[in-house]
Amino acid sequence: MTRQTNVRGLLRWLLFGLVGSACSEGARSPIAAPGLSADSRAPRPEALPNVPAATEIVYLSGRGTDDAVEWEFMINAGRNAGAWSTLPVPSNWEFHGFGDFQYGHNASTEIGTYRRNFDVPATWAGRRIFITLEGSMTDTEVSVNGMSAGPVHRGGFYRFKHEITGLVQVGTENQLDIVVAKQSADASVNAAEREADYWTFGGIYRPVYLEAFPPQFIERYAVNALANGELTVDVFVQNVGEAAEVTGRVSEAGVTLGAPFSSTLEAGASTTRLSASLPGARPWSAESPNLYAIELQLRTASDTEHVVSGTFGFRTVEVRVGDGIYVNGSKVMLRGANRHSFWPESGRALNERISRDDIELMKDMNMNAVRMSHYPPDRHFLDATDELGMNVLDELAGWQSPPYDEAVGAPLVREMVTFNVNHPSILFWDNGNEGGWNGLLDDDFAQWDPQARTVLHPWANFGGIN
Numbered sequence: 001m002t003r004q005t006n007v008r009g010l011l012r013w014l015l016f017g018l019v020g021s022a023c024s025e026g027a028r029s030p031i032a033a034p035g036l037s038a039d040s041r042a043p044r045p046e047a048l049p050n051v052p053a054a055t056e057i058v059y060l061s062g063r064g065t066d067d068a069v070e071w072e073f074m075i076n077a078g079r080n081a082g083a084w085s086t087l088p089v090p091s092n093w094e095f096h097g098f099g100d101f102q103y104g105h106n107a108s109t110e111i112g113t114y115r116r117n118f119d120v121p122a123t124w125a126g127r128r129i130f131i132t133l134e135g136s137m138t139d140t141e142v143s144v145n146g147m148s149a150g151p152v153h154r155g156g157f158y159r160f161k162h163e164i165t166g167l168v169q170v171g172t173e174n175q176l177d178i179v180v181a182k183q184s185a186d187a188s189v190n191a192a193e194r195e196a197d198y199w200t201f202g203g204i205y206r207p208v209y210l211e212a213f214p215p216q217f218i219e220r221y222a223v224n225a226l227a228n229g230e231l232t233v234d235v236f237v238q239n240v241g242e243a244a245e246v247t248g249r250v251s252e253a254g255v256t257l258g259a260p261f262s263s264t265l266e267a268g269a270s271t272t273r274l275s276a277s278l279p280g281a282r283p284w285s286a287e288s289p290n291l292y293a294i295e296l297q298l299r300t301a302s303d304t305e306h307v308v309s310g311t312f313g314f315r316t317v318e319v320r321v322g323d324g325i326y327v328n329g330s331k332v333m334l335r336g337a338n339r340h341s342f343w344p345e346s347g348r349a350l351n352e353r354i355s356r357d358d359i360e361l362m363k364d365m366n367m368n369a370v371r372m373s374h375y376p377p378d379r380h381f382l383d384a385t386d387e388l389g390m391n392v393l394d395e396l397a398g399w400q401s402p403p404y405d406e407a408v409g410a411p412l413v414r415e416m417v418t419f420n421v422n423h424p425s426i427l428f429w430d431n432g433n434e435g436g437w438n439g440l441l442d443d444d445f446a447q448w449d450p451q452a453r454t455v456l457h458p459w460a461n462f463g464g465i466n
Helices: 003-014 187-193 352-364 379-388 406-420 444-448
Strands: 015-018 031-034 056-059 069-075 085-089 111-119 128-133 139-144 160-163 173-181 208-213 217-225 230-238 244-252 255-265 271-277 292-300 304-312 317-320 324-327 330-332 334-339 369-372 391-396 426-431
Touching: 085 111, 128 139, 187 406, 217 292, 217 304, 230 244, 230 255, 230 292, 244 271, 255 271, 334 352, 352 379, 379 391, 391 406, 406 444
Parallel strands: 334 369, 369 391, 391 426
Antiparallel strands: 015 334, 031 056, 056 208, 069 085, 069 111, 111 173, 128 160, 128 208, 139 173, 217 230, 230 271, 244 255, 244 292, 292 304, 317 324, 324 330
């Protein structure tokens, strides 16, 4: 099936027009890739060449369906139950002969057990080591060398990680076991994600990788970059045991924009804010998607402890009540599609080519906006909306009612926003869908987003938007 046939069929019922009215996520030889940004940009081997203080990663899976890696696998129910076999990761197991296909509102007892061995480089001795999963449906428990890596993660559309420094053997082979229950033990997760009007699948369907950080490191950062060149960067660090400094540098095509800027940290501090004024910056918009690179260095008196980098865009978004939506001072009419993260041959397991093809097809139809219905998308989709130019409404999962309970929903808001916060293409956060929103979570988004993007309730008059 061609992408045009698939997307056009979906668009028959997914088309929308968001008027700018203010009235109203195996093989034994891992793939090494040094240089991981602390933002949501995909880890790339070339990101920080020859920088010993950079984050290093090792992929245990493929990055998408086009380079998936075989893991050992067994399922407890449905097709091919009860026997060890292999399954590509990332994937949804139904598309490889395991379990049963199910549409929303149908409960499941399927549990898949994944296993693979992996090596931890000897050069990682003394580093902080984490395992990261970008999406697994639905309740997911991770063990390393027979020991639990952390609590069960509930919620199928969100990146999560566990520190495994004390569980792994450096310089030798280790065993990873991941148990995935298709149905959540939390009723509100099932109501928000699985009792819905779409196909529900099981399995690890987005990438899995190891991250190695130096002992003192930048955990993440959040950018607020305005169209006039005013920039603030909130930087979150761990284990800074002495006075330190974080220095930032912005560039385009290797050419530095303005002067470097910095902020100091006292010993034991966990956060700092950097500020700069870069009046020569070209704003980002869907029509002119100008992107800049940012590099952040954590330094002490003795050494450069950690370096991270990523991309962002300068742009200002305003909701003028009773008037409309303005981007960089110009009124914008949003016209686009609701887009499911779905492909006929692989379910929710996708790849970068599919993401880019969908965006290019929407742009060919003169659309300038896309709503993530009804959950946050793959990393590569948002990377492409930044690069190709598309206004995005990024959505916390929720289907009609009831929504997530506050206890399980609040961590998912944090995971979604901190993962996606630096994408300039995201204009709004959506909190659930068609009545499946939790008003108690509305204030949570701004806790993790220095841009304080407007939060919407789709199908409701909320946040100044109908």
